Each structure stands twice: as structure tokens, then as C-alpha cells.
Amino acid sequence: MTHRPDPVTGDLRSRRVAAVLRWPVGCALVSWRYFWRTTPIHRSDVAGDLGDLPPAAPRGADDADVQRPSDGYGTLLHRRYSVRIRGSRLSPEQLIERLAADPDRWSPEFAVFRRTRGEPGHMAVGDEFLIRMPGPWDGPVRVCSAGKSAFAFVTLRGHLEAGRIEFRTRRDTDRPDLLRFDIESWARPGDRLSHLLYNRLRVAKEVQLNMWTHACIRAARIAGGRPEGGVTVRTRRFEPADDGGVVRGGDRPHVS
Numbered sequence: 001m002t003h004r005p006d007p008v009t010g011d012l013r014s015r016r017v018a019a020v021l022r023w024p025v026g027c028a029l030v031s032w033r034y035f036w037r038t039t040p041i042h043r044s045d046v047a048g049d050l051g052d053l054p055p056a057a058p059r060g061a062d063d064a065d066v067q068r069p070s071d072g073y074g075t076l077l078h079r080r081y082s083v084r085i086r087g088s089r090l091s092p093e094q095l096i097e098r099l100a101a102d103p104d105r106w107s108p109e110f111a112v113f114r115r116t117r118g119e120p121g122h123m124a125v126g127d128e129f130l131i132r133m134p135g136p137w138d139g140p141v142r143v144c145s146a147g148k149s150a151f152a153f154v155t156l157r158g159h160l161e162a163g164r165i166e167f168r169t170r171r172d173t174d175r176p177d178l179l180r181f182d183i184e185s186w187a188r189p190g191d192r193l194s195h196l197l198y199n200r201l202r203v204a205k206e207v208q209l210n211m212w213t214h215a216c217i218r219a220a221r222i223a224g225g226r227p228e229g230g231v232t233v234r235t236r237r238f239e240p241a242d243d244g245g246v247v248r249g250g251d252r253p254h255v256s
Helices: 007-036 092-101 192-200 203-222
Strands: 041-047 076-086 112-117 128-132 139-146 150-155 161-171 179-189 226-238
Touching (some): 092 161, 092 203, 139 161, 179 203, 203 226
Parallel strands (some): 041 226
Antiparallel strands (some): 076 179, 076 226, 128 139, 150 161, 161 179
16 A cells, blocks of 8 residues: 655645744844844833733633743743834724734744644634744744734743733824834743843843844834834833742732
8 A cells, every 4th residue: 555645744844844944044134134224223121010010811711831921930021012103004903903814924034933723814812823933942822812903922831931922003192193013021931941041141032022123113014104213122120039929929910
């Protein structure tokens, strides 16, 4: 009997090989953009407090295998990446719909989103992705909320980080003619190696920052506009030693 290869296994293998081949080219392109980028990046890094704990996961989200900040190591980083978009042809709802339809449209070339659960073309609570990146950066995530103007991921077991990240669109409060795109994350290193890479060598921290600032610039392009005033990155550091066990004991209580 002639052995026939499994088309599903073969397809997954082919996609993995393609992702691996994209890594060197993608890293080179992102590094080039980092040095020659004309969009200004405004950064701040300050001490945080209890207000930087993440909100509780939405009700109804599956928490199996979720890697929360309380499961991580070292400093909790609360980050917000923001871009105001001038000349957008899309509404906030239309932009989030396009971003949710295909994460590879706004992620940098070295980060490949492979869907492992759910139907392509949109995001629903419970959908899962494996984000393939160079080195030890692969990270499984699950969609924990999905709405008309926002969606969010939680990290799963085996991810470099332990935490949550949200993507939101809205009209700017001070300038209603501008569209605003925000990415907000709450995360700690997922294990001791990640803690070394984040808080000692700072390698993973810079990779993450470059990835999400790139996503902000791409979001402006997808909206048909351009960044107004550059991209703002605000980092607040909350040290577990200062929390009296709060981070280790759980996240911020859910407020209805």
C-alpha cells in the first residue's frame, strides 16, 4: 500500500518553515526601520503603584492554561502605546474590524500570527493564536474579549510573558477629527529566563516595544491616515516587593 502524506500535517509544517524563513528578512527590515524611522517615538518610564494592576479577565472567558501576571516573575510592566491618526477614512469600529480580521497586516515581518483555534477573518472570544518570532519568543495567546471597538489577548502557558494586552480604537477626546489607536499591556516575564531577558539584558523588552510601536504605525496606514505627533509609549513599573503579595495573590477586582 502506498503511503500518502497527511495534508494537514504537511500544511502546518510548510507554514512553520515559511515562518522560519521570514525571520532573518523580517528582523533585518525591522532593524532598518528602527534606525531610519521618521515617526517620532515619545517614551517615558516611571515607577508605578497598585493602580497598574491589570483588570480582571472578562466574565465568560476560558481561563484554562492562562498565564496571569501572578504566575510570572519580576517587575510588572504596565505599558500604553498610543497613536493619533489624522485623515483616517475609517471609523473606530471599521478600523478594529480590519485589525481583527488579519493580525499579520499590522504586525512586523518577524512576528507571524498562526491561528490555532477559531475561524479566520475575525476574532471571537476563545480564538487562539501562536505568535512565531525569532529565538525563544514564540507565544500562544487567547482572545479573552472582542467587541466593536476593542479586542484583547491573554497569554497562555509557555508564553514568554504572563499577562494581558488590549487593542482599542476611539475618537480622540480633545480632537474629535482624529482617530486614536491604543495598545495597553500588563505583563511580567513568564519564567526566570524571560525575567533575565526582560529586566537584566532588556532584549525582550526592546523587541516588544519595537513590535507594538510598529503596530501603531501600521494601524494608521490601514486607517488611510498618518500619525499625528508620533507614537507615545508610557511604561510604569510595579515591583512585586512593594505590593504586599497583591500581584502574587491575584489581579485587580472586576468592576461591572
